[in-house]
Amino acid sequence: MPIPRLLIVGLDCAEPALVFERWRQELPTLGRLIAAGSWGPLESCVPAITVPAWSCMLSGRDPGELGIYGFRNRPDRSYGRMAVADSSTVRQPRLWDHLGTAGWRSALIGVPGTYPPPRLHGVAVSCFLAPGPGAGITHPPELAAELRGWLDADYLLDVPDFRSEEKGRILRDIYTLCDQRFILAERLLEREQPDLLMLVDMGTDRIHHAFWKQFDPAHPGFVPGSPYADVIRNYYRHVDARIGTLLARCDPDTAVLVVSDHGARPMLGGLRLNQWLLQTGRLVLRSVPQAPGPLDHSAIDWPRTIAWGAGGYYGRIFLNVRGREPEGLIAPEAYEAERAALAADLTALPGPDGAPLGNRVFTPQQLYRKVRGVAPDLLVYVGDLGWRAIGSIGGEGLFTPDNDTGPDDANHAQHGLLIFHDPARPTGGRRLDGLSLYDVLPSLLARYGLPAPPDLRGRIVELS
Ligand SMILES: [Zn+2]
Incomplete structure (x- = not known):
């Protein structure tokens, strides 16, 4: 068997x-994998x-089956409490669990959702959700001390404060983040000889959030002639080269x-x-702040409030239902009508130019096969993800040019994307259409002849 097999x-x-x-x-390694394998x-x-x-x-x-609807989730029906969804929230077996049962040893580096580190057959270094680089970020625990000796600085879990104007510092941190993951991958490959080696680079995410307007004329804040115009392109080339070296x-x-x-x-x-929600009378505050600021849940007049929201790359709306929330207003029998009216109003909401913003509004029951934990009552793609949902309240105006939690x-x-290449079974650049993230696990298990749970959501795709 090759090391790693995958x-x-x-x-x-x-x-x-x-x-x-x-x-x-400009990406020779990825270009070669695309040309020889399958992609889409x-x-x-x-x-x-x-x-x-x-x-x-x-x-x-x-997400409904996992009961994880975002970084932070309501752990219960109380108001204002949100908890980070960490590894312990994921109760379903993941790829390495299935492979471990079949005897595969895995080495994981920075895979989101692996803090606290899973007790797998193999080794793991936690993801960006870990609180600090010290003990407790690795499986086995003693691996943490060894890591430090392999790196010339502390292990960087994430780019600190990546929504800020310190562009030079952010860029340096992004490269450090990337290089540390690839260094660990090379070390663990050599020492552990794993069957599965998996790393996740967060730099590709952080660099988009920090630098996109520097290169894209489609961004309303595009900076012509920016000294950072090539930053994202150069970073993709750097990542491509690191993948080449690891391969x-x-x-x-x-x-x-x-x-x-x-x-x-x-x-x-x-x-x-x-x-x-405030303007439409669905959210009532005891006093409205003069200037925009974060929503203070203790300032909400709950017995008069129908709904409140949380911002982010997508929006979440929670309804205040009698018998379900502590001071619920909506009668249970009126819940579906209230939710449908909210969804219809949000879908039709015009943008700043008067034309529809193109919002897409979902209920968890439409999206998911099960709805575990406390799901939002509505999930909102503002402008079909072209716009950000802003959680702040107070002041004037419905629209903002920027994010309220720092420049983004x-x-x-x-x-997203998928590229797969097995040198023993090349497919010559076959384009795969209609791929879903849910197809990845069943397709991998099938190609290694491993049993999969019978009720997985995705389908088996011939990757090679
Ligand atoms: Zn992501």
Whole structure:
């Protein structure tokens, strides 16, 4: 068997239009894998968000089945409490669990949803959700001390404060983040001789958010002639080169999967979701702040409030239902009508120019096979993900040019990408259409002849 049998390189937020079209000729490693293997756009889950998308991909389950609807979730029906969805929230087996049962040893580096590190057959270094680089980020625990000796600085879990104007510092941190993951991958490959080696680079995500308007004329804040115009392109070239170096250390017969959890697009602006709920009388505050600021749940007049929201790359709306929320207003029998009216109003909402913004509004029951935990009552793609949902309240106006939690140039796009190449079974650049993130797990298990749970959401795709 080659070592590793399978290399998975996750590129968080890697955008198919940039890899497959715009910069394909400048990315020799990815270009070679595309030309020799199979490739195509990969539809993400709804919401197309890092957490839960990676866990959905690797478990074959949807956000409702996992009970993970974003980075932060309501742990119960109380008001204002949100908890980070960490590894312990994922109750379904993921790829390495299935492979471990079949005797495969895995080495994982930075896979979102692996803090606390899973107790797998193999080794794991946690993801960006870990609170700090010290003990507790690895399996086994003693690996953490060894890591430090392999790196010339502390292990960087994420780019600190990536929504800021310190562009030079952010760029340096993005490269450090990337290089550390590839260094660890090379070290763990050599020492562990794993059957599965998987790393996820978050740099591709952070660089889109920090620099997109510097190169894309479609961004409303495009900076012509920016000194940062080539930053994203150069970074993709750097990542491509690192993948090439890592592949050169793998067995020539190692199969390779390059995959992203969603894509990226320019952020056109922000819709102030809570401000809209306030204007329409659905959200009532005891006093409205003069200037926009974060929604203070303790200032909400709950017995008079129908709904409140949370912002982010997508919007979430929670309804205040009698008998379900502590001070619920909506009678249970009126819930569906109230929710449908909200969805209809949001769908028809005009943008700043008076034309419809193109919002897409979903209920969890439409999207998911099960709805575990506390799901939002509505999920909103503002401008079909072209716009960001803004949670702030107070002041004037429904629309903002920028994000309210720091500068952010990019929003997520519904499609990420997939490239697969097995040197023993080349497919000569076959384009795969209609791929879904849910197809990844059943397709991988099938090609290695391993049993899959009978009720997975995705289908088996012939990757090679
Ligand atoms: Zn992501």
